[in-house]
Structures are given as structure tokens and as C-alpha cells.
Amino acid sequence: xxxxxxxxxxxxxxxxxxxxxxxxxxxxxxxxxxxxxxxxxxxxxxxxxxxxxxxxxxxxxxxxxxxxxxxxxxxxxxxxxxxxxxxxxxxxxxxxxxxxxxxxxxxxxxxxxxxxxxxxxxxxxxxxxxxxxxxxxxxxxxxxxxxxxxxxxxxxxxxxxxxxxxxxxxxxxxxxxxxxxxxxxxxxxxxxxxxxxxxxxxxxxxxxxxxxxxxxxxxxxxxxxxxxxxxxxxxxxxxxxxxxxxxxxxxxxxxxxxxxxxxxxxxxxxxxxxxxxxxxxxxxxxxxxxxxxxxxxxxxxxxxxxxxxxxxxxxxxxxxxxxxxxxxxxxxxxxxxxxxxxxxxxxxxxxxxxxxxxxxxxxxxxxxxxxxxxxxxxxxx
Amino acid sequence: xxxxxxxxxxxxxxxxxxxxxxxxxxxxxxxxxxxxxxxxxxxxxxxxxxxxxxxxxxxxxxxxxxxxxxxxxxxxxxxxxxxxxxxxxxxxxxxxxxxxxxxxxxxxxxxxxxxxxxxxxxxxxxxxxxxxxx
Numbered sequence: 053x054x055x056x057x058x059x060x061x062x063x064x065x066x067x068x069x070x071x072x073x074x075x076x077x078x079x080x081x082x083x084x085x086x087x088x089x090x091x092x093x094x095x096x097x098x099x100x101x102x103x104x105x106x107x108x109x110x111x112x113x114x115x116x117x118x119x120x121x122x123x124x125x126x127x128x129x130x131x132x133x134x135x136x137x138x139x140x141x142x143x144x145x146x147x148x149x150x151x152x153x154x155x156x157x158x159x160x161x162x163x164x165x166x167x168x169x170x171x172x173x174x175x176x177x178x179x180x181x182x183x184x185x186x187x188x189x190x191x192x193x194x195x196x197x198x199x200x201x202x203x204x205x206x207x208x209x210x211x212x213x214x215x216x217x218x219x220x221x222x223x224x225x226x227x228x229x230x231x232x233x234x235x236x237x238x239x240x241x242x243x244x245x246x247x248x249x250x251x252x253x254x255x256x257x258x259x260x261x262x263x264x265x266x267x268x269x270x271x272x273x274x275x276x277x278x279x280x281x282x283x284x285x286x287x288x289x290x291x292x293x294x295x296x297x298x299x300x301x302x303x304x305x306x307x308x309x310x311x312x313x314x315x316x317x318x319x320x321x322x323x324x325x326x327x328x329x330x331x332x333x334x335x336x337x338x339x340x341x342x343x344x345x346x347x348x349x350x351x352x353x354x355x356x357x358x359x360x361x362x363x364x365x366x367x368x369x370x371x372x373x374x375x376x377x378x379x380x381x382x383x384x385x386x387x388x389x390x391x392x393x394x395x396x397x398x399x400x401x402x403x404x405x406x407x408x409x410x411x412x413x414x415x416x417x418x419x420x421x422x423x424x425x426x427x428x429x430x431x432x433x
Numbered sequence: 434x435x436x437x438x439x440x441x442x443x444x445x446x447x448x449x450x451x452x453x454x455x456x457x458x459x460x461x462x463x464x465x466x467x468x469x470x471x472x473x474x475x476x477x478x479x480x481x482x483x484x485x486x487x488x489x490x491x492x493x494x495x496x497x498x499x500x501x502x503x504x505x506x507x508x509x510x511x512x513x514x515x516x517x518x519x520x521x522x523x524x525x526x527x528x529x530x531x532x533x534x535x536x537x538x539x540x541x542x543x544x545x546x547x548x549x550x551x552x553x554x555x556x557x558x559x560x561x562x563x564x565x566x567x
Contacts, residue, residue, distance in 0.1 A: 102452065106459040109549075139524065140453040143548020 097126060101133050108152065109145050119152055131158045135176070138183045150184045159186055159213075166216050171225040178217050178228070182235035186213040214239055221251040230266070237269030242277050245270060249278075253290060264297050272302040279310060289319040296322065300329035308333055312341060320350050327356035331363050339364045343372055351381040358384050362391025367398040377406060377420065378413035385415055389423035400424070436464065436557045443467040443484065444556065447477040447491035447503065448522075457490070460549045461556075474498025478506055486517060488556055493523035493534070501537050508538040518559035522547060 108119045122130050134153055141149065153159070158180075165177035181187070220232035233251055236244040248270075252263050267274060278295045285292040292314055299307040311333075314326050323345070330338055342360045345353050358376045361369040369391070376388035392399030406412050406420040444461050448454035449472050458468045469484060471477040473495045480486070489507065493500035500521050508515055521539040523530055534542045540559050543552060 102455050106456060109456065110460055110463055136450070136452045137456070138546075140450060140545050140547065141456060141549070142546030143550055145456070145549055146546060 094129060097129055098133055101130070109148050119155075122156065127156055127158055130156060131180075135180075138179070153180075153184045159184070162186070162213060163216055166220065171223070171228045174220060174223065174225075175228045175231040178220055178231045178235045181213045181217055182238040185239075187239050187241070214241065214244065218244070218247060221247055233266050234269060237266055240269070240271050240273070242270065242273060245274055245277050246281065249291060249294075252294070260294065261297065264294065264301065267294060267298060268301055272304050275299060275302065275304050275307050279307075285314060285317045285319070285322060289317060289322045292317075293322050293325045296325040296329045300332040303332060305333060305335070308335060308338070312338060315341065315345075320352055323348075323350075324352045324356050327353065327360050331356070331360045334363050336364050336366070339369075346372060346376065351379075351384055354379060354381065354384045355387050358387035359391055362388075362394055362399070367395055370395065370398055370402050373399075374402060374406070374416075377416040380415070382419075385419040386423070389419045393423055393427045400427070436553075438465055438557075438560070440465075441467060442487050442560070443469060444488045444490065445469045445471060445477060445480055445484075445486045447471045447474065447489065447495070447500070449473060449492060449495045456549060457552065460553060464553060474500065474503035474506070477503055481507065481510070481514060481517075486514075488518050488520070488560055490520045490522060490552065490556065493521055493530075500539075501533065504534075504537045504539050516563070518556075518563045520552070520555060520559060522552075 104120050131153075134149060137146075137149055162177050162181065165173050168174050168177070214236060217232050217235050221229055221236075223229045223232065229251060233248050236248050248266070252260075252267065255263055275295065275298060278291065278298075282288075282291045282295065295307075296311060296314060298304075299311055308330075311326050311329055315323060317323070327342065327345070330342060339361070342357060342364060346357045346361070348354055348357070354376065358373065358379075361372050361376075365372065373388045373391055376384055377392075379385050379388070389403060392403050403420045403424055406416050407424055409417065412420075442465075444466050446454055446457050446461070446468055448457065448470070451472070454470050454472075458470055461468045469480050469486065471480055474491070475497045477489070477491065478498070481489075491500045491503055498506075500523070504519055504521065507517060507519060518540045519538070520541045520543065521534040521537075522543050522545060523534065524545045531542050531544075540563075541555055543555065
């Protein structure tokens, strides 16, 4: 190729390159400008609404025009603004926030948003249903949004939102399914107990105690429902483990007879969970029953028994705790020693005696010394 | 029951969520209280060193210095600042957290979502009790 051709090609290539770079820079500048403008607009709106909101919450309430007017184009921004208070403000103020949310009419878009392609949008929609209790009837305040699309109708029926959340339990994105489960339990409607329980049982075993919080949302009424509807613990003990843990978290004394019945089911995890619940209920009348498991061949059971005996038996449990101090498993010995520390004078005396007795089992002596030091450091002695 | 806050009673609100802090601030100002706001424990300590504060309400989870640490730091201050009544607010409802809050030296505990009316009432009780004891 001759030099006479090469030079113009290079010139054109340079020009095109400069043009491309310039174009990209321009697009970047425009995008940044728009982003800045949106942010400035958001900040300005939030600042104005913050003032209006405190007036609305503490002075005017939901009377006509209580909050002021919101432009139709700002409705999503306003939804995000209200969402900031979802998890922090409760009581009477949250009622007023609910009225405000409903009066914007944003909830009418929930059916579409629950099926949105973006998982964050689906989860947010499910969360809104729980936070603003869209399953409950509401008297609408006059809408503060200036313009309305033709399809918006005031006084829209508030039923059926929870049924639309139900399919999200099968959502491939875990946090969406989790949010859906929280929404359904938050309603305390036991018609959703079965699908939520089924969702929970599909989750990994190690997640169980974390997910217990979700089930707690149903409240203690879930326990009689579980007694009625769960299949036999001999066939499927897994849901009964949750039952036992829930009895503990709700401190549901009425379920204690069922716990004692479950204790006879030969399943290690189930027995350990039942013992945990019995520790929380702390009823001394079950002491003898619990004591019969002190010689269990399973260390997980003995570990729980070592805690339970101290809680249920008080100072009279010392003779039963001492053999557990020589258990071959460290966790059992530690729990037995901790139970003795918690018993106060009688337990600590027994520990001190063990720690100094050269004839005592070496394991028992070591753990007694360790726990005494631990308690001393924390000023428990 | 009517609350009669003495003039110039000052409350320090420690909350990293400015939206919530604003709501609490406005409500407390309506009670006639002077309200100072800090967004984390470090800022709160700074304010406590320079201002006279009668009550503290603090969030648990905050950047830089959390509520537990703040309570411990305040309790290490010489009296009377070390004895300021503190109300801890947490997002966690667990019994363990509640016990930890109180063991750290907090005088009371509330779990989010909080009712601002209840918060005011509890602050009043703390204030009343601390003045009776004092």
C-alpha cells in the first residue's frame, strides 16, 4: 500500500475513534447528569415529605388532605419513601402510614408486581402486603395523588392479596420465597399454615432453627393446628421437631402433655428438641421423666438432660448431675457443670469438692475447675 | 396522664436511620424536650462530653460504634453522666438480645417496630425514676 493512501486512512480512523470516544463520553455525561438530577429530585422530595409526614403523623392525622398532594409521577418515589419506615415505626403511627399508603393507590399494582421479572420487585410487593396488612379491610382516605389513571377506582376490594402471594413460596429465588412465607405467617391466617410448613420442610435441615422465626409469625394458634394436622411422628418426625421448638418459643404450657408424649418417640433430634422445650417451660413435675434419659446412649440427649435437670430439679438435682460430670462427651460435662454453677451455693459447693478431690474422675475434676474459673471471672461466685 | 418535663430537659437520640430519627425528634420536641441527634455511638459520646444530656435513646445496630458499646462507654463515664438513663432500641426481638442489652447497662429495651407514643412514655418513666432515685 502506498504512503499516499495510508495517510488518509489513518486520518479517518483517528477521526472515527475520536468521534466514538467523544460520543461515549457524551452518553456518560448525559447519564450521569440524569442520575444526578434524579437524585437531587429524590432528596428534594424526601426532605419535603419528611416535614409533611411528621405534621401528618402528629398533628393533622388522616383528615382530608392530611398529607398534601403527591404528583402521579412521584408515586413510586413516595412508595420507597414510605418503605423506609416499614421496619422501624409501629403503633398508632404505623396505622397512619398504612392509611397513607392505601390512599396513594399504589397497592392496586401489586398483582402485576408480584409477577414481575425482577425478584426484588416481587419480594417488595410481598413485603408491602404484610407491612400494610392488605388482607384486612380498610377505609380509604381521599387519595392525595393529583392525577389518576382511568382504571384506578377508589375503595378497591382488599381481599385476595395473600392468595396471590402463595405461588411465591415456590419462587426459584430464595429471598423471595422467604419474604412470601413471612407475609403469609404475618397474616396469622392458618389456611396458609400447610403451604408454609411444606415450604419450610423443603429447606435445609441446618436452616430449621433460623426459619422457626417465620413460623412464630402465626402465633401460638399454630400449635393446636399442628397437633390436629401433622402426620404421626413415627412416620414423619421432622415437623414435630418444629412443633417442639415452637412450644418453647411461645412458652405454650398447654402443649406440655404432647411434648411428654413425643419424648417416647425414638428419634434423637425430636427428643433433643422436646428436651429444649421442656427446659424453657421449666415445669418441675416432669423431672422424673427427664431424668430417665440421663443414661441415654445418645450424647445429644444427655447434653440436653444435663441442662434440664438443673432447671427442673433445683438444688435436689445435684446427686443426678454429678454422674454426668464424668460423661465421656465434653458437651455433656460442660452442661452438667454449668447447671451446677447456676444452682448457686449447693451446686458450686459440689463443683468445688469435685475440683479438689484427687479421687474424682479426671474429666469431672477438669471440667469442675474450668467452670469454677469461668464463673469466677464473670463474678458469678 | 400528663407528663411535666422540667424545662431544658435534653434527650440524645442515637439512630443511624435519619428518617426514624426525624420522627422521634419531632415527637419529643412536641413534648417540649430539647433533642440532640447522633448517627452513631462515636458521635453520641462526643455530644455527651460537651452537652448536658438527661436521657439517651439509642439504636443497637449502628456503624462505627454500636448501641452495646455505647452503653458500656457511657457507664464507664464518671457520675452523673455515667448514670444517664439509657433506652436501647433493637431490630431483634430475641430474648438473648434483650438480656444482653440490659446486662450491658441499659435501663430499658424496645424492639422495632416501635410506637413513638410508647417510646415517649417509657422515656418519661425512666426520667421520673432516675430523678426519684437521684
